[in-house]
Amino acid sequence: MISGIASMAMSKVLAELSQRYEKSSGQAVSVLAVGGVDAARRVEHGEGFDFVVLAADAIERLSAAGRVDAASRTDLARSDIAVAVPAGAARPDLSSEATLRQAILSGGTIGYSTGPSGTHLLRLFERWRIAERIAPRMVQAPPGVPVGALVARGEASLGFQQSSEFIDVAGIDVVGLLPPEIRMTTVFTGAVCTASREPAATRALLAYLASAEGEATKRRHGMEPATSPS
Secondary structure, eight states: OEEEEEEGGGHHHHHHHHHHHHHHHOOOEEEEEEOHHHHHHHHHTTOOOSEEEEEHHHHHHHHHTTSBOGGGOEEEEEEEEEEEEETTSOOOOOSSHHHHHHHHHHSSOEEEOSSHHHHHHHHHHHHHTOHHHHGGGEEEOOTTOOHHHHHHTTSOSEEEEEGGGGTTOTTEEEEEEOOGGGOOEEEEEEEEBTTOSOHHHHHHHHHHHHSGGGHHHHHHTTOEETTSOO
16 A cells, blocks of 8 residues: 555545546555645654645655655656635636736635645735735635635635636636736645655655646646646
């Protein structure tokens, strides 16, 4: 059994592709999906996973800490940040940075994540010099809880997260991606953990996950293959 840990953004893609790989190769694969912060912490603490899939910068930090094999790093998918509102609610204008800024200033509660999308959003608010004004209306989803769930429950009027995490969430409308001038693409990368007892078999799995066979699956779940042009 090859075991891995990954952030929630990649959970559906990895579940489908791992199941397919298991059928074709006979190699059993298990993937635990948790919040990205928790996943990085568990690998950093030396838990016995064979591989980890996280945003590229998190994998870089784990590599520097000696917790993953740097030579095994494999880019798997790209994802942009999307905006969602409760089903049937008014949709913000995403045509430009200025219109989105105005929608945030005049809107209600703002849901964001602990992952890369949340970090990007907080930096954006600081650059816009509105962070303090809107701080009372900011709602951060706990690790492992999708922002879409906050939006669906009415706890957030606007939700920001990786587009893949809004797929098939009931009770929300996905408005679209951030305007081009403030768009941020996250690359999700896999790597063999130094704690792995099956490094060769794990490398073979990562090669499969990055191959053309997974492209349709990634797109169906709101992502793009990592090798696709920007």
